[in-house]
Amino acid sequence: MAAVILAVAEVADGALTRLSTEVATLARELAAQAGGTALGLVVDAAPDAGAAQLAPYLPRVVAVTSPACAGETWAPHAAAEVRRLVDEGVTHVLVGATTDGRDLAGALVGLLGWGVLANASGVTWSPDGPVVEASILGGKAITKSVLTGDAGIVTVRLNAATATAAASPGAVEIRDVAAEPATPAATVLERVAEAGAEASLEEARVVVVGGRGVGSREGFAIVEELAAALGGVLGATRASVDAGWVPYARQIGQTGKVVKPALYLGLGVSGAMQHRVGMQSAEAIVVVNRDPDAPIAEVADLFVIGDLFEVGPALLAELRARRGS
């Protein structure tokens, strides 16, 4: 049976997410390796723009206008559409390892009984189907896993693939919504954007992180100024989130975001394993810590032993001076 690989895309504020373009690219590449076919799915109250943005990556995109998604949780509605496509022959479902994506993957595992390979940081195709690379045990091991049957689900982390458009764009097929959500949907009463949570941490080229060493909400001023000077985005450790200095959406690590920026600059971060799993594949890692024995030294390309309240402002002045010159 030839593989039919479905990439389930996500739309945020009317536009396709970057992760969705990567998931779509992965689906197309895997289908090529498998000698099968790939298609995409967009389920949204207004899917047209997202579907048009997805079409360059896949030969076929199914767009479902689901008005209920405006005021209800997405996964139950998306699961109903995926199930229809499974009835039409889809063998593998790829979805981002996001909040909504995991809700969808879990619902599908429950409803279809399919195997699932979670948190892929890379996927290739073998004669046995997808081979998924993932980091487990808080980054202590990297595993490769396969499905034993000929159908399954893969949740995909950001940067598991580089988004590239196909030679020619695919066709978009508009569909009516399935009669019922696959599971009971919850009502969304309100969507709240928190200050400091807007810029996408996962997509940032530069991430500047403050840990417990920053000491207070006021102390974060220097971290924020450095982030701004470097054109970067603010990140945090769990310690600084738990202290209430930074919103949870900024947390990097095992229970937060996984980032892979060109530069990670960490101030007052010890480098606990649970934090490192979220940042250790950054291209360059620079840290300022006054403790020469901080474990973050193990992954740092440049480890500055010093007080962040001295080195931080000096660096800010240096960056401004160089920009001025």
Added chain:
Amino acid sequence: MRILVLTKPVPDPAAGTERLGPDYRLDRAAAPGVVNGNDEYALEAALQLVEAHGGEVEILSMAPANGTDTMRKALAMGAARGILVTDPALAGADLPTTIRVLAAAASAEPFDLLLAGLDTSDGQGGVVAAGVAAILGLPLLSTAGAIEPDPAAGRVRVRRLSAKGYDVVEAPMPAVISCTQALGAPRYPSLKGIMAARTREIAQRAIADLDGVDVPSGGAWASRVIEAEKPPARAAGRVVKTPPDEAAREIADFLADRRLI
């Protein structure tokens, strides 16, 4: 209110002694067991909810027989009783089986809320709560940062953390909720709690005790690990211990070399 909390015994991440066995399955005997971090947040939230609204908290685990040791820690925090699904046929179980088993065991218990962790520190699938909700036909309120039930109205409201902030979501009870650290730090068991936990009941169930669950025979799971290795070590970095101005110049040079400024 009756709240059922899914608690998974996992190897203590802080002990650093986790090992994979020859078949790349986690060697659950190699490291001391603890309650999965996110499940402790779920349990803490559950305890606070019954303190506010009355009722009882029960915990449900699927684990090897020695899972009772870890469950006692959860009972010591204040859960009234535990159910341990344990069966040799479940060793190394995959996610679909784990989901089916937990759903079947949960369906035998009356509850208003079923709480689970967002994900696990050993596997990090982050799909079990959604899978159990789907099988039970219940609404899922995931990634909870706050939980507000309205028992009189039979509804529950959850602050669902999103990429941008949070959504306020609501559903009728019974409902399934996946829990995060944003719910607040778990309590330490009191001495009294630890003593009380010794005599609290942990009911054991085998697969045969559960309604309508078939488990693939001979461990023919839907997925399999074929390779495991340590993450590649990064090349040793440079250590700088100079006065702040000089250190700042070194950092700026480093960034300039890499075209980051």
